[in-house]
Amino acid sequence: MTRPLRIAVLECDTPIPPVQAKFGGYGDIFEGLLKKGLEASSSTAEIEVSKWHVVENPIYPDPNKCDALLLTGSSMVVFSSTSGRG
Structure with a gap:
């Protein structure tokens, strides 16, 4: 058996x-x-997902304990007119 x-x-x-x-x-x-x-791929692989809300709590996972990192979302503040991009 392989690990997830x-x-x-x-x-x-x-x-x-x-x-x-x-x-x-x-x-x-x-x-x-x-x-x-x-599930749609009919794979026998398994995944184990951990969630890290890094905006509210800037604690990050140990990269040695992860196979992949997925970064989601992006604050709209980055694209405000004050950033020079607006």
């Missing part, structure tokens, strides 16, 4: 309230998508 693929989801923002109410946070959304994709 360990994926750490770094949540870099929070979805808007209606999306969060329906689907959860970005970690929940991507965990669901990854698991559905795995």
Whole structure:
């Protein structure tokens, strides 16, 4: 038996309230998508997803304990007119 693929989801923002109410946070959304994709592939592989909301709590996973990092979301503040990009 092989060990599961360990994926750490770094949540870099929070979805808007209606999306969060329906689907959860970005970690929940991507965990669901990854698991559905795995099921659709008929693979016997397994995944283990950990979620890290790094905006509210800037603690990060040990990269030696992860097989993949997935970064999600991005604060709209980055694209505001004060950033020079607006």
